[in-house]
Amino acid sequence: MTVYGVDGGRALVGQFGPFAGHWVARPVCLEGQPSWTLGQLWLIWDRTFARDTAGFIRALRCHDWSVLSCDWPASGVIPKGWRASLQPDGREEYGHVVGMGRTLPYYYRCDIVRGQMGLNGRRPGPALLGETYSWAYLWESGLRxxxxxxxxxxxxxxxxxLPNGVWADLTEEMMLDIEARRGWLERAA
Structure with missing residues (x-):
């Protein structure tokens, strides 16, 4: 059962650690495909963090995300259609982080997801609410x-x-090309 829509699949956002292939990340439950999430990651890095990569990665790792959106909400006022309902204990269901997006409801905690790439290539097992992830966006500090x-x-x-110079000049065409690669893999299977 999918509680949140999976229009673009679930994603992980995070970074590689100091040891080969090890990574830590947080989930993004909506719009995980590159045509949305990769573009939003770039906008958050560029606009919200003025290209401060360390601060950007730290902030991504602070929350489990419902959706990333740099313009969410630009004014700090939550749009009427996105206001969270108040829970019996008085807390709002969702959190909103200006310039980054909407966090998951506090009662759906996933916390840090850890894994390793390279040795066996396996994706993480069942995740938040029994779902799995379709995409992972991982920053590598050594290669920038x-x-x-x-x-x-x-x-x-x-x-x-996407090395730093390419990342800095990310285009919509590049995001769509990356997203299309999944389709090629699915057809080849």
């Missing part, structure tokens, strides 16, 4: 590059590396 992975046949497949 964003890596994009997609799930295919139960394994993570590396589909793109």
């Amino acid at each position: 590059a964003m890596h994009v992975y997609t799930e295919a046949a139960g394994q993570w497949v590396h589909v793109a590396t």
Whole structure:
């Protein structure tokens, strides 16, 4: 059962650790595909964090995300259609982080997801609410590059590396090309 829509699949956002292939990330439950999430990651990095990569990664790792959106909400006022209902204890169902997006409801905690790429390529097992992830966006500090992975046949497949210079000049065409690679993998299977 899917509680949240999976229009673009669920994603992970995070970074590689100091040891080969090990990573830590947080979930993004809506619009995980590159045509949305990769573009929003770039906008958050560029606009919200003025290209401060360390601050950007730290902030991503602070929350489990419902959806990432740099313009959410620009004024700090939550749009009427996105206001969270108040729970019996007085807390709002969702959190909103200006310039980053909407967090998951406090009662659906996933916390940090950890894994390793490279040795066996396996994706993480069942995740938040029994769902799995379709995409992973992992920053590698040593290379100063964003890596994009997609799930295919139960394994993570590396589909793109965006070194800092390419990442800084990310285009819509590049995001769509990366997203199309998943379709190629699905057809080949």
